[in-house]
Amino acid sequence: MRLGELGEFKLIDRIKQQAGLNPDVIRGIGDDAAELKIPAGHHLLTSTDLLIEEVHFRFAWTDGERLGRKAVAVNLSDLAAMGATPRFLYLGLSCPADSELERVEGLLRGVLAECERFGVSLVGGDTCCSPGPWILSVVVEGSAPDGRSVGRNGGRPDDLLMVSGTLGDSALGLSLLQKGKVVPPLLLQRHLAPTPRVALGQALASAGLASAMIDISDGLAADLGHLLRAGRLDAELDLASLPLSTEFAGQYRSNPSLIDLALHGGEDYELLFSVAEDAAPTVERLAAELAVPVSRIGRLKAGSGAIDLREADGQLHPVTADGFDHFASRVGDQP
Amino acid sequence: MRLGELGEFKLIDRIKQQAGLNPDVIRGIGDDAAELKIPAGHHLLTSTDLLIEEVHFRFAWTDGERLGRKAVAVNLSDLAAMGATPRFLYLGLSCPADSELERVEGLLRGVLAECERFGVSLVGGDTCCSPGPWILSVVVEGSAPDGRSVGRNGGRPDDLLMVSGTLGDSALGLSLLQKGKVVPPLLLQRHLAPTPRVALGQALASAGLASAMIDISDGLAADLGHLLRAGRLDAELDLASLPLSTEFAGQYRSNPSLIDLALHGGEDYELLFSVAEDAAPTVERLAAELAVPVSRIGRLKAGSGAIDLREADGQLHPVTADGFDHFASRVGDQP
Numbered sequence: 098m099r100l101g102e103l104g105e106f107k108l109i110d111r112i113k114q115q116a117g118l119n120p121d122v123i124r125g126i127g128d129d130a131a132e133l134k135i136p137a138g139h140h141l142l143t144s145t146d147l148l149i150e151e152v153h154f155r156f157a158w159t160d161g162e163r164l165g166r167k168a169v170a171v172n173l174s175d176l177a178a179m180g181a182t183p184r185f186l187y188l189g190l191s192c193p194a195d196s197e198l199e200r201v202e203g204l205l206r207g208v209l210a211e212c213e214r215f216g217v218s219l220v221g222g223d224t225c226c227s228p229g230p231w232i233l234s235v236v237v238e239g240s241a242p243d244g245r246s247v248g249r250n251g252g253r254p255d256d257l258l259m260v261s262g263t264l265g266d267s268a269l270g271l272s273l274l275q276k277g278k279v280v281p282p283l284l285l286q287r288h289l290a291p292t293p294r295v296a297l298g299q300a301l302a303s304a305g306l307a308s309a310m311i312d313i314s315d316g317l318a319a320d321l322g323h324l325l326r327a328g329r330l331d332a333e334l335d336l337a338s339l340p341l342s343t344e345f346a347g348q349y350r351s352n353p354s355l356i357d358l359a360l361h362g363g364e365d366y367e368l369l370f371s372v373a374e375d376a377a378p379t380v381e382r383l384a385a386e387l388a389v390p391v392s393r394i395g396r397l398k399a400g401s402g403a404i405d406l407r408e409a410d411g412q413l414h415p416v417t418a419d420g421f422d423h424f425a426s427r428v429g430d431q432p
Numbered sequence: 433m434r435l436g437e438l439g440e441f442k443l444i445d446r447i448k449q450q451a452g453l454n455p456d457v458i459r460g461i462g463d464d465a466a467e468l469k470i471p472a473g474h475h476l477l478t479s480t481d482l483l484i485e486e487v488h489f490r491f492a493w494t495d496g497e498r499l500g501r502k503a504v505a506v507n508l509s510d511l512a513a514m515g516a517t518p519r520f521l522y523l524g525l526s527c528p529a530d531s532e533l534e535r536v537e538g539l540l541r542g543v544l545a546e547c548e549r550f551g552v553s554l555v556g557g558d559t560c561c562s563p564g565p566w567i568l569s570v571v572v573e574g575s576a577p578d579g580r581s582v583g584r585n586g587g588r589p590d591d592l593l594m595v596s597g598t599l600g601d602s603a604l605g606l607s608l609l610q611k612g613k614v615v616p617p618l619l620l621q622r623h624l625a626p627t628p629r630v631a632l633g634q635a636l637a638s639a640g641l642a643s644a645m646i647d648i649s650d651g652l653a654a655d656l657g658h659l660l661r662a663g664r665l666d667a668e669l670d671l672a673s674l675p676l677s678t679e680f681a682g683q684y685r686s687n688p689s690l691i692d693l694a695l696h697g698g699e700d701y702e703l704l705f706s707v708a709e710d711a712a713p714t715v716e717r718l719a720a721e722l723a724v725p726v727s728r729i730g731r732l733k734a735g736s737g738a739i740d741l742r743e744a745d746g747q748l749h750p751v752t753a754d755g756f757d758h759f760a761s762r763v764g765d766q767p
Contacts, residue, residue: 123475127662128583129513129647130479132576135470140458144465147524147558147569178464189482189569221480228486230562234524234569236480241467248463312464327462 100201101194105224108201112188112219115209119218121184131220133185139240144175150230158274161200163289164233165207171314172237173215173293174366178312180247180302181239183295186212188222189234196231204233215295247302247370250327252309256371258332258395259380261294263342264317268362269355281344291366297389298368306380310370316361320369322402322418331400334416335407340392360406360416371397435536436529440559443536447523447554450544454553456519466555468520474575479510485565493609496535498624499568500542506649507572508550508628509701513647515582515637516574518630521547523557524569531566539568550630582637582705585662587644591706593667593730594715596629598677599652603697604690616679626701632724633703641715645705651696655704657737657753666735669751670742675727695741695751706732 100108113126124132135141148154148168159167169186176183188208192201212219217237270284280288294312301307309328313320317339325332339359341349349355372380377393384391405413435443448461459467470476483489483503494502504521511518523543527536547554552572605619615623629647636642644663648655652674660667674694676684684690707715712728719726740748 124581124583128585129510129645130477130516130574132514132581132583133476133478135476137472141468141470141476141573142465143468143520143522143556143571143573145522145524145556145558145569145571147526147560147567149526149560149562149567151563152526152561175464179467181465185478187478187480187571189480191482191484191487191567221478223480223482225482225484226487227484227565229564232482232484232526232567234480234482236478236522236571238476238478238573239465246459246467248459248467250463310464 098198099194100192100196100198103198108224112205115205116219122218122220125218125220131185133220133238135240139242140246142176142179142181142239142241142246143236144172145234145236146172148233148235150232159289161203162207165204166211166290168233168235169208169211170291170293171366172235173295174291174312174314176237176239177293177295177298178310178368179241180245180298180307180310181241182299183215183217183237183239185220185238186217187236188219190222191225191227191232193229194226241302245302247307247310248327249309249311249324252324252328252330252371252397254330254397254399255374256308256397257374257377257393258334258369258371258397259377259391260317260340260367260369260394261297261384261389261391262365262367263340263345264365264367265345265355265359265362266342267291267364268358269345269348272358283342283344288364291364293366294368294389296387297384300383300387301370301380304383306372306376306383307370308372310368313365313367313369314363316363317365317369318360318404318416318418321404324369324371325400325404326402329399329401330397331403331405332395332397333405333407333413334395336409338392338394340390433533434529435527435531435533438533443559447540450540451554457553457555460553460555466520468555468573470575474577475581477511477514477516477574477576477581478571479507480569480571481507483568483570485567494624496538497542500539501546501625503568503570504543504546505626505628506701507570508552508630509626509647509649511572511574512628512630512633513645513703514576515580515633515642515645516576517634518550518552518572518574520555520573521552522571523554525557526560526562526567528564529561576637580637582642582645583662584644584646584659587659587663587665587706587732589665589732589734590709591643591732592709592712592728593669593704593706593732594712594726595648595652595675595702595704595729596632596719596724596726597700597702598675598680599700599702600680600690600694600697601677602626602699603693604680604683607693618677618679623699626699628701629703629724631722632719635718635722636705636715639718641707641711641718642705643707645703648700648702648704649698651698652700652704653695653739653751653753656739659704659706660735660739661737664734664736665732666738666740667730667732668740668742668748669730671744673727673729675725
C-alpha cells in the first residue's frame with residue numbers, strides 16, 4: 098500500500114493512536130499546538146534537527162525503523178549534553194506520496210520505540226508531501242532544575258577532558274559502507290543506531306560534576322573546538338588515551354591514517370566534558386554504575402581555541418578544529 | 433555571493449548576532465539546546481511546521497524576506513488558536529549550497545522582523561545543505577496560564593460560531609497567481625504575508641470567552657470539521673454572513689462558484705471560534721478594541737461533524753468537510 102492511498106489524516110490518526118498517555122501532556126496530537134506541563138523550578142530545554150535523505154541517510158543502508166530510532170537518538174543526544182531530562186518529542190515528516198506505507202510505519206515504530214526507551218512522549222508534528230527527498234524534522238523538549246544544566250562555556254583551566262564510549266566507530270562504519278566493504282556489526286550499529294548518553298549527562302549535571310559538556314556530532318576536534326572557544330580555552334589531548342573500540346583498533350593497526358576518523362569523524366554521539374581533576378574518580382565511579390565507559394583524554398588550559406595532540410613521539414602537534422560544514426563541503430558537488 | 437562560500441558556521445554566527453536578547457533566554461543559539469524560562473503557573477505550548485519549496489511556496493511568487501515572515505506567521509497562528517503567548521522560535525533551514533546569500537539573508541530578515549513584531553526570540557535551529565528544494569522547519573514555543581488555553585474540543589450546542597477577518601482571499605490570490613493573472617494587492621498580501629491573530633486569540637482565551645478555537649489553515653469547512661468532531665457537534669453556517677473582502681466579493685459577483693474558495697480554500701490564518709450567545713457582544717467589543725473584524729457565521733448543535741449551509745434560497749445544504757490532503761492530492765501527480 099502507498100501512503101497516498103491512506104491519506105494524511107488517517108496517517109495522523111494512526112500516529113495518535115500509538116502515541117500513548119502521559120499526565121504531563123495536557124493536549125497532545127490533534128490540536129493546533131501541544132500543551133504540556135514543565136516541572137516547577139525547572140527550565141525548558143529544546144533542541145531541533147533536520148534529517149534529509151541523501152544528506153544524512155540513505156535507504157540503501159538503513160530502513161524506516163532504524164532511521165526513526167536514530168532521528169530521535171541524535172536529538173536526545175543534544176539534551177543529554179545539557180544534562181537535561183528529555184520529555185516531549187515532535188516529528189515533522191515529509192515524503193513522496195508514493196512512499197511504501199510499510200516504510201512510513203517502520204519509521205513510526207522506530208520513533209515510538211526510541212521515545213519509550215527514554216520515557217519521552219510523542220506529542221505533535223507535521224506531515225506533508227515531498228517533491229523529492231524524505232525529510233524529517235525532530236524537536237525534543239526537556240527540562241532541568243534551574244541552575245543545573247551544563248553548557249559548552251563552563252570549562253576551567255586545568256580541568257580534565259573526558260569522553261564517554263569510543264571514538265570514530267560511526268565514521269569508520271560509514272566509510273566502509275561508502276566503499277561497499279563488509280562492515281563489522283559494531284561499527285554498523287554505531288553508525289545506524291547510536292545510543293544517546295542520556296543517563297550519564299543527567300547524572301553529571303545533577304551532581305554538578307561537569308563544568309562544560311557537548312555531544313560529539315561533528316567530530317571530536319570540531320566539537321572540542323566549540324567547547325574551547327565558548328570557554329576561551331586551549332586543550333591538550335593525549336593520542337594514547339583516545340578510546341577506540343576493538344573493531345576500530347583492529348583496522349587502525351594496519352592503517353594509522355584512520356586516527357583522522359577518531360579525531361574528525363562525525364556522529365559519535367558521545368559526551369565530551371570537562372571536570373575538576375579531584376572530581377574525576379567520582380565521575381568514573383558514577384559512570385561505572387551506569388555501565389558507560391569514560392576516559393580521560395586530555396586537559397584544558399587558558400587560551401583561544403587551539404588543540405594540541407601529544408603523539409607517540411611525546412611531542413605536541415596542532416590539530417585543526419575543522420568539522421563538517423554542510424554548505425562548504427558541497428560546493429564542488431553542486432551542478 | 434553563494435551560501436557555500438560563506439559556510440555553515442559563519443551563517444550561524446550571523447544569525448546569532450542578529451537574534452537579540454531576552455532575559456527569559458538562559459542559553460540561546462550556540463549550545464546543544466536552548467535553555468528557557470517559562471512563567472510560573474504557565475503551561476508550555478508548542479507548534480511546529482515544515483515548509484517545502486514547490487509544495488508550500490515558490491520563489492517565482494515570493495522572495496526570501498516574505499517567505500521568512502510567512503514561515504513564522506503560520507506557526508504563530510497555531511499558538512494564537514490556543515490563546516497562548518508566543519515566546520521562542522527555532523528555524524531549521526536547508527537549502528542548496530549554491531543558493532544566493534542575499535536570499536538566505538532576506539529570509540533571516542523576514543524571520544527576525546516577524547519575531548520582533550510579536551515579541552518572540554529566535555533561540556535555535558539547524559542548518560544543512562539540501563540536495564534539491566529549500567526546506568524550512570519552524571518551531572514556536574509559548575505559554576498560557578494553567579487552565580486558560582482554548583482547544584478544539586470545548587464547543588457546546590447553541591454556541592455561536594464566529595470568525596475573524598475575511599475568508600477565501602488567500603486561496604483566490606493563489607488561484608490567480610497559478611493562472612498568471614493580475615492579483616489585486618490585498619489578495620496577494622493575504623496569500624504571501626498573512627497576519628496571525630495573536631492578540632485576539634490571547635484576549636479570547638484570557639477572558640474565558642471562546643469555548644473552542646482553531647485557526648483556518650486547511651479551509652473553513654475542513655477546520656470547522658476538526659472542531660466539530662473534537663466536540664461531537666454539528667454546525668449550521670449562514671452563507672450571507674460569511675465575511676468577504678471587497679476584492680473577493682467583487683470577483684464573486686461575476687463568478688458565484690468562487691464561494692468554494694471561501695468555504696474550502698486554505699491559508700486564511702483567521703481564527704474560527706465558538707462563544708456562548710450572550711458573550712458575543714463582549715467578543716465584538718473586544719475585537720473592535722483590537723481593530724480585528726469578527727463575524728457571527730453560524731451556530732453549533734449536538735451531532736457528529738456535519739456542516740449545513742443556509743443558502744440564498746433559505747434552504748440548508750450539506751457541505752463536505754474535505755480539506756487539503758497532502759498525500760492523497762499528490763498521488764496522480766507523482767511519476
